[in-house]
Amino acid sequence: MxxxxxxxxxxxxxxxxxxxxxxxxxxxxxxxxxxxxxxxxxxxxxxxxxxxxxxxxxxxxxxDPTIIKLRTIQAGLKLENGFFGQHMVNQEMSVRFIEPSDVVLELGGNIGRNSLIISTLLSDSKNLVVLESDAKIAKTLEKNRNNNNFQFVIEAKALSKQPLIQRGWWTKPLPEGEVPKYWTPVDIIDFETLQSTTGLTFNTLVADSEGSLYYSLKEDASILDGLEKVLLENDYWAARSQQDEVREILTSKGFSVVFDRESGLSRPSFWQVWTKPAAVPAPVVEVVEAVVEEEVVEEVVEEVVVEETPASTEA
The missing domain is CATH 1.20.5 (Single alpha-helices involved in coiled-coils or other helix-helix interfaces)
Known part of the structure; x- marks a missing residue:
């Protein structure tokens, strides 16, 4: 038991x-x-x-009144081989800062989104000169200009005194020796020749040129001397170091930032407007997260007529 x-x-x-x-x-x-x-x-x-x-x-x-105005302008324009939803911040900066009396040099016209906006804002579209270094894309730019009855000047060239080469979006000085594989020589024009041939004295520079502005300013910063406003995209090959150098050049020429916005790729100060003190009455510096960065980030592949040739380095 x-x-x-x-x-x-x-x-x-x-x-x-x-x-x-x-x-x-x-x-x-x-x-x-x-x-x-x-x-x-x-x-x-x-x-x-x-x-x-x-x-x-x-x-x-x-x-925002600026965006409402931009949308209204876009609705009245014709654009082939692309749409206005790309590069919205560049267009927004133009609406905010371009005045009817300005004389504008635009580096990197691509198919003409911002060129058409700027032309609408100016009292005379002849006071705009657009450089687009890809000759094939420049033809689309020309078509969009003509379809909207504007008269701005188009140069299928890059701004430089020294020989340049490009590959895809990027432009850089031609190194000594032969052109490297996959790179292509670019037609160039210098600032003095551009002003003399057009008869225009620019007071505003607009740059979305995939980094080539860095080389233009390093080569000849005096192009800034007669300018009052610089609207730019800080899209440099060596993003931080080259952006810092461009900032130092602009500061040394008496410019200060009145518009500042980061990109959706977490790149601070990707879009900026620099002016000299008398250029705008009240600086409106804004450091905000881009709202349209499905649109704004702009490193979207351009819809262009060229299928196999790389897009413009000044797009």
């Missing part, structure tokens, strides 16, 4: 241990389920807050 009782006690203990383990496992499952539920709710709350913030930001953006 003692052995049987002992056996019964062991089984009872084992049964009790099993039941306790089951209770503990059930409690752990409940705790895990509760934790997962809280985490899901927290994640959903954060996602809803993020979406609400994006919605509010977009609403604020779309209700």
């Amino acid at each position: 003692g052995r049987l009782r002992r056996t019964q006690q062991i089984f009872a203990q084992l049964r009790g241990d099993a039941e306790r383990q089951q209770r503990e496992e059930a409690e752990r499952r409940r705790e895990n389920e509760e934790r997962e539920r809280r985490e899901r709710e927290s994640a959903e709350r954060r996602e809803n807050e993020r979406r609400d913030a994006i919605r509010r930001k977009k609403e604020t953006y779309e209700n």
Whole structure:
């Protein structure tokens, strides 16, 4: 009897241990389920807050008088081989800072999105000269100009005194020796020749030239001397170091930042407007996250008529 009782006690203990383990496992499952539920709710709350913030930001953006004006201008223009939703910040800067009396040099016209906006803002579209170094894309630019009855000058060249080469989006000085594989020579024109042949004295520079502005300013910073405004995209090959050098050059020439915006690629100060003190009455520096950076980030592949030839280095 003692052995049987002992056996019964062991089984009872084992049964009790099993039941306790089951209770503990059930409690752990409940705790895990509760934790997962809280985490899901927290994640959903954060996602809803993020979406609400994006919605509010977009609403604020779309209700901005500058953007309303830009959308109105876009609606009245014809654009082939592309759409105005790309490079929105460049166009926004033009609407904010280009005055009817300005005389504008644009580096990197591409198919003409910003060129058409600038032409609309100017009292006379003849006071705009656009450089586009890819000759094939320049033909699309010319077509878009003509379709909108503008008269700005187009030069299928890059701004430089020294020989340049390009590959894809990028432009750089020609190194000594032969042109490297995959690179192509670029037709060039210097600033003095450009002013003498057009008869224009520029007061505004607009640059979205995939880094070539760096080389233009390093070669001849005096092109800034007669300018009042510089609207630029800091899209340099060596992003930070070259951007710092461009900033130092602009500062040394008496310019200061009145518009500053980062890109959706987390590149600070990607879009900027620099002016000399008398150029705008009230600086409106804004360091904000770009609202349209599905549109603004602009490192979207351009829709151009060229299928195999790389896009312009001054796009």
